[in-house]
Amino acid sequence: MKFVLAPDSFKESMTAPEAVAAMRRGVLSVFPDADCVAAPMADGGEGTTEALTDALDGVLLSAPVHDALGRSVRARYGYVGSEHLAIIEIAAAAGIDLVAVADRDPKITSSYGVGELIRHALDRGATRFIVGLGGSVTNDGGAGMLEALGARLLDEAGADLPRGGAALARLHRIDLSAVDPRLAGSTFQIASDVTNPLLGAAGASAVFGPQKGADPATVHQLDAALGVYATVIAALTGTDVSAQPGAGAAGGLGAAFLAFFPAELRRGVDVVMDAVHLADRIAGADFVFTGEGSLDAQTLSGKTPLGVAEAAGVHGVPVVAFAGRIGPGAEVLYDHGFAALVPIVPGVADLPSALADGAANLERAVATVCRLLTLS
Numbered sequence: 001m002k003f004v005l006a007p008d009s010f011k012e013s014m015t016a017p018e019a020v021a022a023m024r025r026g027v028l029s030v031f032p033d034a035d036c037v038a039a040p041m042a043d044g045g046e047g048t049t050e051a052l053t054d055a056l057d058g059v060l061l062s063a064p065v066h067d068a069l070g071r072s073v074r075a076r077y078g079y080v081g082s083e084h085l086a087i088i089e090i091a092a093a094a095g096i097d098l099v100a101v102a103d104r105d106p107k108i109t110s111s112y113g114v115g116e117l118i119r120h121a122l123d124r125g126a127t128r129f130i131v132g133l134g135g136s137v138t139n140d141g142g143a144g145m146l147e148a149l150g151a152r153l154l155d156e157a158g159a160d161l162p163r164g165g166a167a168l169a170r171l172h173r174i175d176l177s178a179v180d181p182r183l184a185g186s187t188f189q190i191a192s193d194v195t196n197p198l199l200g201a202a203g204a205s206a207v208f209g210p211q212k213g214a215d216p217a218t219v220h221q222l223d224a225a226l227g228v229y230a231t232v233i234a235a236l237t238g239t240d241v242s243a244q245p246g247a248g249a250a251g252g253l254g255a256a257f258l259a260f261f262p263a264e265l266r267r268g269v270d271v272v273m274d275a276v277h278l279a280d281r282i283a284g285a286d287f288v289f290t291g292e293g294s295l296d297a298q299t300l301s302g303k304t305p306l307g308v309a310e311a312a313g314v315h316g317v318p319v320v321a322f323a324g325r326i327g328p329g330a331e332v333l334y335d336h337g338f339a340a341l342v343p344i345v346p347g348v349a350d351l352p353s354a355l356a357d358g359a360a361n362l363e364r365a366v367a368t369v370c371r372l373l374t375l376s
Helices: 016-030 048-055 112-124 143-148 166-170 181-185 204-208 216-237 249-260 268-275 278-282 297-301 304-315 330-336 351-356 358-373
Strands: 002-005 035-038 059-066 072-080 085-089 128-132 152-154 173-175 187-191 263-266 287-295 319-326 338-343
Touching: 002 016, 002 278, 016 035, 016 048, 016 287, 016 358, 048 059, 048 072, 048 085, 048 128, 048 268, 059 112, 072 112, 085 112, 112 143, 112 181, 128 268, 143 152, 143 249, 166 216, 173 216, 187 249, 187 268, 204 216, 204 249, 216 249, 249 263, 263 268, 268 278, 268 304, 278 304, 287 304, 287 358, 297 304, 297 330, 304 319, 304 330, 319 358, 330 338, 338 358
Parallel strands: 002 035, 002 287, 085 128, 128 187, 187 263, 287 319, 319 338
Antiparallel strands: 059 072, 072 085, 152 173
């Protein structure tokens, strides 16, 4: 029998590769001769780098970069040499988890480190990039990233702007003459489920600014500054990014990618599924096992298990999803290609215990399902 094992991470319990390993142990305990095809998954957010690098037999590299406050840190990214492919999570350099709550100030935080990561990958030989947008602490529209790659953001007097979203209010011109020429020969798949525009009530500042430390007055200030930024971009490139879906992702990094990179924004799980050639792996399978920490009605909003179920449905392969929690409304998933939803926690347990025992519980649940399959 052929099983495709395509889970996302189980947050705070297992990475996607660890979940695959647990599933494999469960399958082989019942079907020792089974063909277990590993396809650790992600949706562009946390865990994307590790999952994709593992699935594509790449390596994890560490690069010296600056975090959103300009402090020296080391950030990891994945590299698949056979495909000249770099896998980057912007949160590795500009992540909210890297900045203490008391220090979060989107007026000054910068995406400069993201550009440093891209430059490091270019030096390694990358010509293809998968970039996961999510978890940023910045609101600078990707201006810092552009600066790290050679752009100059200038005020009316021709002086370089300081970093951070607030300074964009004084932006007069963007000089691209020294931008790294290797970017033009590269391709960027941008993985993001955020469809917010750059500006306005649904934009980057209004929706995501408060969690990054912005009070109402700062939200207004940052939105106005990004409006100046969008106007300068439109004059330079002819591209109006202000209302484009996804331009507001990661504090406006989406806008920078859309305006200045050979980039395509796509649903995160679709980017990952294409990268690991999931459809090819599913072809000829008997079952697909997927899962993540929680399954509920929100799974339909583009979460990994839904994407896996859609891919399996094309081939008519049944999908079993495992989760630490089966939440309200999860039964709707049965109308979207899922054959079974299986909770992995065997009994009453406190959250720390459930998280700590996640791998053993997942292995046990998969083995139980496989034993049931022997009855058919």
